[in-house]
Amino acid sequence: MTIFDIPALDDVHTAAPQLDTLPGRCVPYAMAAGEGERHELGGQLITVIARPEDTGGQFGAAYVYGGKGTETPFLAHDREHRFLFVTDGRLQVWLPGESHLLVPGDSVTVPAGTPYAYRMLAHRTRFLSWLTVGDAHRWSQATGHATQSHVFDAAAAPMSDARQSELADRFGVRFHDLEKKDLPAVTAATLPAGETPYVLEAGEGDRWASLDQLNTYLARPRNTGGTYFAMHTMGGKSAYIPRHFHREHTENFVCIEGRILLHANGREIMLTKGDFLHAPAGTIHSFAFDSHDTQMLGLLTTGVFEKFFEYMNTPTNAHVHTEGCDMQFPAEGFARARAELDLEVVGPPPARGDGR
Ligand SMILES: [Fe+2]
Numbered sequence: 385m386t387i388f389d390i391p392a393l394d395d396v397h398t399a400a401p402q403l404d405t406l407p408g409r410c411v412p413y414a415m416a417a418g419e420g421e422r423h424e425l426g427g428q429l430i431t432v433i434a435r436p437e438d439t440g441g442q443f444g445a446a447y448v449y450g451g452k453g454t455e456t457p458f459l460a461h462d463r464e465h466r467f468l469f470v471t472d473g474r475l476q477v478w479l480p481g482e483s484h485l486l487v488p489g490d491s492v493t494v495p496a497g498t499p500y501a502y503r504m505l506a507h508r509t510r511f512l513s514w515l516t517v518g519d520a521h522r523w524s525q526a527t528g529h530a531t532q533s534h535v536f537d538a539a540a541a542p543m544s545d546a547r548q549s550e551l552a553d554r555f556g557v558r559f560h561d562l563e564k565k566d567l568p569a570v571t572a573a574t575l576p577a578g579e580t581p582y583v584l585e586a587g588e589g590d591r592w593a594s595l596d597q598l599n600t601y602l603a604r605p606r607n608t609g610g611t612y613f614a615m616h617t618m619g620g621k622s623a624y625i626p627r628h629f630h631r632e633h634t635e636n637f638v639c640i641e642g643r644i645l646l647h648a649n650g651r652e653i654m655l656t657k658g659d660f661l662h663a664p665a666g667t668i669h670s671f672a673f674d675s676h677d678t679q680m681l682g683l684l685t686t687g688v689f690e691k692f693f694e695y696m697n698t699p700t701n702a703h704v705h706t707e708g709c710d711m712q713f714p715a716e717g718f719a720r721a722r723a724e725l726d727l728e729v730v731g732p733p734p735a736r737g738d739g740r
Contacts, residue, residue: 386436386441387441388410388436388437388439388440388441389409389410389440390410390440390664390665391409391410391411391664391666392666393629393631393665393666394666395666396410396411396412396649396664396665396666396667397629397649397666397667397668398649399411399412399649399667400649400650400651401413401414401648401649401651401653401661401667402414403416403653404416404419405419406420406421406432406433406434406435406438407438408437408438409437409438410438410439410440410442410664411664412648412649412661412662412663412664412667412669413438413661413662414646414648414653414655414659414660414661414662415433415659415660415661416658416659417656417657417658417659418431418534418658419431419433420432420433420446420447421435421525421530422530422531422532422533422534423524423525423528423529423530423531424528424529424530424531424533424536424537424540425524425527425528425543426454426528426540426541426542426543427450427451427454427536427537427538427540427541427542428448428449428450428454428536429447429448429449429450429531429533429534429535429536429537430446430447430448430449430521430524430525430528431446431447431449431534432444432445432446432521432525433445433446433447433660434446434518434636434660434662435518435521435522436517436518436522438662439518439634439662439664439685440634440664441517441518442516442634442685442686443514443515443516443517443518443611443612443634443636443683443685444514444515444517444518444519444520444521444522445512445513445514445515445518445521445636445660445683446512446513446521447471447510447511447512447513447658448510448511448513449472449508449509449510449535449536450504450509450510450536451504451507451508451509451536451538452504452505452506452507452509453503453504454503454504454509454536454542455501455502455503455504455564456501456502456503457501457545457548457559457560458478458499458500458501458559458560458561458562458564459499459500459501459552459557459558459559459560460496460497460498460499460500460557460558460560461494461496461497461515461519461520461556461557461558462496462497462556462557462558463496463517463519463556464496464515464516464517464518464519464520464556465493465494465495465496465515465516465608465609465611465612466493466494466500466513466514466515466516466520467491467492467493467494467513467514467515467602467603467608467612467614467683468486468491468492468494468502468511468512468513468514469489469490469491469511469512469514469602469614469638469640469681470486470487470488470489470490470491470509470510470511471488471510471511471512471640471657471658472488472506472508472509472510472511473487473488473504473505473506473507473508473509473510474486474487474504474505474506474509475487475490475502475503475504475505475509475511476502476503476504476505477492477500477501477502477583478500478501478502478562478564478565479492479494479498479499479500479581479582479583480498480499480562480581481567481570482567482569482570482583483564483565483566483567483568483569484569484570484583485505485569486511486583487586488586489585489586489587489640490583490584490585490586491583491584491602491603491614492581492582492583492584493581493582493584493602493603493607493608493614494581495579495580495581495607495608495609496609498581499558499560499562500581501562501564503564512638512681514612514614514683516608516609516611516612516685517556519555519556519557520555520556520557522555523551523552523554523555523557526551526554526555527543527547527548527550527551528543545559569583570583571583571585572584572588573585573588573589574588574589574590575589575590575601575603575604575606575607576607577606578606578607579606579607579608579609580607582607584602587600587703588600589601589602589616590604591699591700591701591702591703592693592694592696592697592698592699592700593697593698593699593700593702593705593706594696594697594698594714595619595622595713595714596619596620596622596705596706596707596708596709597617597618597619597622597673597705598617598618598619598700598702598703598704598705599615599616599617599693599697600615600616600617601613601614601615601690601693602614602615602616602681604687604690605686605687605690608687610686610687611685611686611687612683612684612685612686612687613683613684613687613689613690614681614682614683615681615682615683615684615693616640616679616680616681616682617679617680617682618641618677618678618679618680618704618705619673619678619705620673620675620676620677620678620705620707621672621673621674621675621676621678622672622673623672623733624645624647624670624671624672624733624734624735624736625670625671625672625733626670626729626731626732626733627647627668627669627670627729627730627731627732627733627734628668628669628670628727628728628729628730629665629666629667629668629669629728629730630665630666630689630726630727630728631665631666631726631728632665632686632688632726633665633684633685633686633688633689633726634662634663634664634665634684634685635663635667635669635682635684635689636660636661636662636663636682636683636684636685637655637660637661637663637671637680637681637682638655638658638659638660638680638681638682638683639655639656639657639658639659639660639678639679639680640657640679640680640681641657641677641678641679642656642657642673642674642675642676642677642678642679643655643656643673643674643675643678644656644659644671644672644673644674644678644680645671645672645673645674645736646661646663646669646670646671647669647670647671647734647738647739648661648663648667648668648669649667649668649669650668650739651739651740652734652736652737652738652739652740654674668730670733670734672733672736688725688726689725689726689727691721691724691725692721692725692727695714695717695718695720695721695725696714696717696718696721697714697717
């Protein structure tokens, strides 16, 4: 297993975020939608937006984009969890004994060792693929071929099983000879107690509300072996939060809808749909929502910051955020988070437009 270097916090504090280029070391950077290392794999365009060498070996991330009918055999990963979040189109997913139809906003959490398969059902289907190591993206990169295109090749031949299995061993990928049956979906509104595979429909999950925002845990550390958790936040225009950094965990921001302002080491970066920002431990950051209906996916590695959203919010059964509920900043919860969690506040919120 390769060990990747993680720079000292002081070095990260002062690193200007790189834009639209994979840095090759664990520093802050942002990738606009469509940017990244792209390769073609049997009719799918894989756009890698984080490799293990960009994240200190803590995860890998990519967008997978393809046309109607594109599918995979059943496969499983020896060493890594996979989390898929659908952003466009429709995706059928098979898990052991289950079949699900996913639309934008739906997600699936697949622990290591679980066989799963997918088929794209809409002409333009896209999802974010998150891996706790990044091996499966490296496998697809090694199996496919590099491309400069930003769209998938609808005329490409499907990947042959022989070609796919050739390199599978090296990247911890196992094929399973299972049949894709149309089984009834097993829907659940809550997260499982442990590391079992599950599909979560948009709007379900563990929901917490505050400050006109709705925060939903899509995966908790108990579902991922403590390696990460996934937080979906929706809300309207909001003020920047205080500038802060984390010592032990990496915060990753994906814009799902609307506009998000990110402030990272003094630079303001606007994220719109599909844009990604990596803020490793040490990055001094803040964010604000900049449009009336914004959605953000936060992927935090490891799971140490899980309680922050509980301290700052109250449980809710709502499926959308509320507007104008006149909530006060939860000062008590924030003080508790500062005392107990991996949170170092360094200053007041930045001004909008500062560092642009
Ligand atoms: Fe943060």
